[in-house]
Amino acid sequence: MYNHLETAKNPENLKRVIVDPVSRVEGHGKVTLLLDADNKIQQARLHIVEFRGFERFIQGRPYWELPVLVQRLCGICPVSHHLAAAKAIDQLVGVDPENLPVSADKLRRLLHFGQVLQSHALHFFHLSSPDLLFGFESDISKRSIIAVLAAYPDLAVQGVKLRKYGQEVIRMISGKRIHGTGAIAGGMNKSLTKAERDYLLEDIDQIITWAAASVTLIKQVHESNLPYFDDFGTIPTNYMSLTKPDGALELYHGGLRAKNAQGETIMDHVNYCDYNDYIHEEVRSWTYMKFPYLLSLGQEDGWYRVGPLARINNCDFINTPLAEDARIAFKAHSPNAMVHSTLAFHWTRLIELLHCTEAIKELLHDPDIMGLDLVAKGEKRYEGVGVIEAPRGTLFHHYQVDENDIVTKANLIVSTTSNNRAMNESVRQVAAEYLSGRELTEPLLNNLEVAIRAYDPCLSCATHAMGKMPLQLELMDASGQLIDKLVKHSNGQIERLA
Amino acid sequence: MIKPILIFGYGNLSRGDDALGPLLINHIESHCDLTEIDILTDFQLQIEHALDLEHRSLVLFVDASVACINTFDFSQLSAARDKSYTTHAMSPAAVLAVYVSIKKQTPPPCFLMSIKAESMELGADLGKSAENNLQQACLFVKQLLQEPTLNHWLQQTA
Numbered sequence: 325m326y327n328h329l330e331t332a333k334n335p336e337n338l339k340r341v342i343v344d345p346v347s348r349v350e351g352h353g354k355v356t357l358l359l360d361a362d363n364k365i366q367q368a369r370l371h372i373v374e375f376r377g378f379e380r381f382i383q384g385r386p387y388w389e390l391p392v393l394v395q396r397l398c399g400i401c402p403v404s405h406h407l408a409a410a411k412a413i414d415q416l417v418g419v420d421p422e423n424l425p426v427s428a429d430k431l432r433r434l435l436h437f438g439q440v441l442q443s444h445a446l447h448f449f450h451l452s453s454p455d456l457l458f459g460f461e462s463d464i465s466k467r468s469i470i471a472v473l474a475a476y477p478d479l480a481v482q483g484v485k486l487r488k489y490g491q492e493v494i495r496m497i498s499g500k501r502i503h504g505t506g507a508i509a510g511g512m513n514k515s516l517t518k519a520e521r522d523y524l525l526e527d528i529d530q531i532i533t534w535a536a537a538s539v540t541l542i543k544q545v546h547e548s549n550l551p552y553f554d555d556f557g558t559i560p561t562n563y564m565s566l567t568k569p570d571g572a573l574e575l576y577h578g579g580l581r582a583k584n585a586q587g588e589t590i591m592d593h594v595n596y597c598d599y600n601d602y603i604h605e606e607v608r609s610w611t612y613m614k615f616p617y618l619l620s621l622g623q624e625d626g627w628y629r630v631g632p633l634a635r636i637n638n639c640d641f642i643n644t645p646l647a648e649d650a651r652i653a654f655k656a657h658s659p660n661a662m663v664h665s666t667l668a669f670h671w672t673r674l675i676e677l678l679h680c681t682e683a684i685k686e687l688l689h690d691p692d693i694m695g696l697d698l699v700a701k702g703e704k705r706y707e708g709v710g711v712i713e714a715p716r717g718t719l720f721h722h723y724q725v726d727e728n729d730i731v732t733k734a735n736l737i738v739s740t741t742s743n744n745r746a747m748n749e750s751v752r753q754v755a756a757e758y759l760s761g762r763e764l765t766e767p768l769l770n771n772l773e774v775a776i777r778a779y780d781p782c783l784s785c786a787t788h789a790m791g792k793m794p795l796q797l798e799l800m801d802a803s804g805q806l807i808d809k810l811v812k813h814s815n816g817q818i819e820r821l822a
Numbered sequence: 823m824i825k826p827i828l829i830f831g832y833g834n835l836s837r838g839d840d841a842l843g844p845l846l847i848n849h850i851e852s853h854c855d856l857t858e859i860d861i862l863t864d865f866q867l868q869i870e871h872a873l874d875l876e877h878r879s880l881v882l883f884v885d886a887s888v889a890c891i892n893t894f895d896f897s898q899l900s901a902a903r904d905k906s907y908t909t910h911a912m913s914p915a916a917v918l919a920v921y922v923s924i925k926k927q928t929p930p931p932c933f934l935m936s937i938k939a940e941s942m943e944l945g946a947d948l949g950k951s952a953e954n955n956l957q958q959a960c961l962f963v964k965q966l967l968q969e970p971t972l973n974h975w976l977q978q979t980a
Contacts, residue, residue, distance in 0.1 A: 381836070381945040396836035397944075399865030442870075450869055473923035481924050488870035 355772050357755055363762065368755040370748050370776065382734040387413050387708075387725050391507050394721070400446075400782050403439035403494055404714035407432055408721040410507035411577070411710030415597075416725055417509040418702020421577050427695030428511035433576045434687045435497045435506055436712065440575060441535075441680040442490025443715035444632075444673045447780045448538065449483025452670055456545050460767070460774045479541070482534040486677070489531050493684060496520045511699035521688055528685045532646070535678040539650045542674045546667065547657065554658070555757075557666035557750035557775035560585035562618065562627065563634035564742070566713050569593065571640030573647075573679065575713040581638050582618055582628060587661030590618060596711035599720060605737065615745050616737055627745035630717025631779060632672035637662045644686070647679035666750050669778040714739050716780050740781040750775040824877045825860040827970050829963070831884040832864050838946030839939030842886035842956055845948070846937070849960045854967055867912045872921040880970055881932040882963070883914045886939035886952070894959045897979050899932040931972050933979070935959060 358367035378397060385393060390409040395402035410432070414424065421429075453472050473480040496516060498506030506512055516524075546553045562585065566578035579593035580602065594602060605614040606623050617626030628634070636655075642648040654671055655663070663672075687693055710721045717739030724733040754775045759768055829850055831843030844863040851861055862874060867883075875881055883899070901918035912920075914934055921929040937959045940949050948956070966975060 378944075393836070396834050396865075399834065402865070446868065473920065477923065484869045484872065484920065484924060487868070488873055491870055 355751060365755040365759060368752045370751050378736055379734040383731050385731055386729050387416050387723060387731055388509060392505055398782060401439060401443055401714050403435060404712055404719055407436055407507055408710040408712045408719045411712065412708035412721045412723050413509040415708030416705055418705055419510045419700045423700050425511055425697045425700055427515055427692045428698045430687055430690060430692045431497055431512045431515060432507055434684060434693060435494060436576050437680040437684045438490045438493025440715050441677055442487045444677040445483055445486035445490060448670060448674060449480060452777060455774050456670065460771050486531060486534055489527060493524060496524055508699065510701055515695055515698060516693050518694060521694060525688050528688060532681045532685060535681040536646055539674045539678050542671045543653065546671055553667045554665045557754050557778065558664050559666065559746065559749045559753055560664045561629045561746055562590060563637050563662065564628045564630055564718060565635040565638045566711065566718065567639050573635055573639040573642045583638055583662065585662060585664065590620065597709040599709065614741055616742050628742065629746045630739050630742040631669060632676050633663065633669045634717060635713060636672040636675055642679055644679050644682035646682055647675055650675045650678055666775055666778045716740055716782055717742055743779045743781065747776055747779055747781060825858055826879040827859045828862060828874060828878050828881045829859060829884065830862045830874065830881065832866055833886050834865050836945060838941045838943050839949050839952040840886050840942040841948055842937040842939055842952055843884045845956055846884050846959055846963065850963060854964060859967065867914060867917050869912065869920050871917050872924055875921050875929050878930040880972065880975065881930055882935060883932065884935045884937065887936035888939050890936045890938040893938055893955045894962065895936045896962065897934055898976065899934050901929060933975055935963065
């Protein structure tokens with residue numbers, strides 16, 4: 325492990341390199357490297373520099389506003405926040421998951437599959453495919469979706485249309501692509517009409533075909549340079565996710581499962597309402613983002629990864645045939661019980677994308693999605709917890725309300741926060757293995773960004789702010805004197821200032 | 823049936839002045855005849871929005887901008903390869919470039935209205951200045967929509 329690179333022994337005597345911000349991730353992240361005189365990495369950290377104001381945004385609002393309000397926390401996965409909030413406020417009106425009307429449950433699942441599909445499509449085709457198709461150290465002008473469109477036009481168009489299809493699923497169910505009001509306390513506010521269902525069915529077979537092709541592509545990319553892909557940013561970790569009671573992959577509702585790096589079970593089928601008994605969050609002075617950990621293993625060993633890699637590692641099978649075949653092939657490529665390659669996030673993300681397309685087709689053929697029994701009622705409660713597998717990983721919403729239905733306390737653990745320690749470890753691994761001792765250049769520094777991007781972090785979500793700024797690299801000597809400065813402007817131009 | 827004119831306001835209603843784009847759309851929705859006009863909002867621009875440009879005769883993007891010097895700016899857009907390493911958001915010019923790549927044809931005439939913004943903090947209300955800027959921008963857009971022709975819109979650019 326590379327934890328020894330979190331804090332250098334003599335930082336005042338080291339050269340400092342800042343990568344600010346990390347590009348093609350949402351929000352504002354910054355990587356700092358401290359180098360010794362031989363350009364050996366002595367310290368590497370991923371900093372989150374925006375202010376955290378999430379819970380304050382929610383407190384003081386009536387609970388019924390939350391499914392709409394929380395969508396505005398994130399422009400990338402608003403539906404995940406929408407559904408996690410809805411699951412939490414179901415409990416506030418006395419409705420447990422097993423009592424949700426069947427039609428409402430299936431419509432929410434369909435909505436969620438649409439969200440995961442569009443989010444995964446965006447990440448692979450728009451944000452990651454330039455690195456994967458052109459190389460991590462390729463010319464910066466190639467590292468964009470426009471270049472992919474030029475070199476791989478069919479693939480890029482498929483990416484656009486996959487994303488569009490996911491958005492259409494969301495629009496049909498919630499009325500709008502964003503700010504929709506599909507889920508309400510205790511259920512859903514509308515079902516699909518036959519016309520809406522038929523409209524979505526028109527293209528689903530083509531969408532499944534494209535999704536399957538994307539899995540084939542990422543498998544080829546990964547296996548074309550297996551040692552490199554298996555080693556880059558790779559760290560053995562614990563993994564956490566929801567699973568179904570039978571151990572199948574689950575994105576909407578299930579029990580918490582955690583496994584260690586050897587694939588041994590740490591916890592299983594845990595009721596997520598009791599998450600506070602299993603997960604704690606640590607604060608560190610140099611970043612606004614918290615560090616969650618499994619209480620049973622302690623702060624030092626209890627950190628874990630969430631998201632596609634965790635879900636595919638943790639589950640026993642996938643209940644749709646093409647995705648299950650893809651999962652089996654994925655697991656077979658490694659001799660180990662758990663796959664720890666950070667770049668395998670891409671492969672697993674596309675397996676999930678394929679699963680979503682298959683699951684959407686299955687639900688579109690289920691008459692329950694046109695049912696009219698949509699809302700259940702129960703006795704008021706004062707506390708609710710909603711947990712969902714968002715595209716980036718397990719997402720927790722926890723609310724307490726007073727007698728006037730006003731939220732008095734909110735706690736959210738977003739997926740990127742759970743991956744915080746792992747992203748830092750991956751940055752350290754890449755810094756130590758690929759950068760240490762070499763002259764720093766923009767393509768080399770892109771390696772750091774590639775490691776971070778594999779997690780598809782939503783730093784906007786994790787720290788609750790958005791932003792994009794130019795990239796700035798500063799090299800300082802041991803006395804703190806600036807000796808080199810490289811600026812990458814927002815138009816992509818590189819300028820050496822020192 | 824796709825309507826010939828698209829007005830697309832993007833931004834986040836809960837981030838102070840970032841709400842300007844969607845708020846302008848709300849105003850148009852409640853004050854204008856939408857027989858020939860489609861309205862659309864989203865948090866930010868993305869690749870699939872290129873498909874929303876298909877079969878349009880005029881498109882107006884509306885966004886909040888802290889870089890805007892005037893109350894608002896109105897200009898015609900050209901497709902441009904977005905070389906920037908971006909976040910999950912794209913520029914309108916890059917969306918047009920995606921359209922060109924996908925459709926292998928020139929996009930419809932597209933314009934950008936940037937409304938001057940100051941603060942975009944999560945949970946903040948629209949600022950007083952932004953409120954005034956929005957009023958001015960709404961008047962301007964309503965005037966644009968009274969004569970939705972390319973020549974007329976081009977004459978209104980600075």
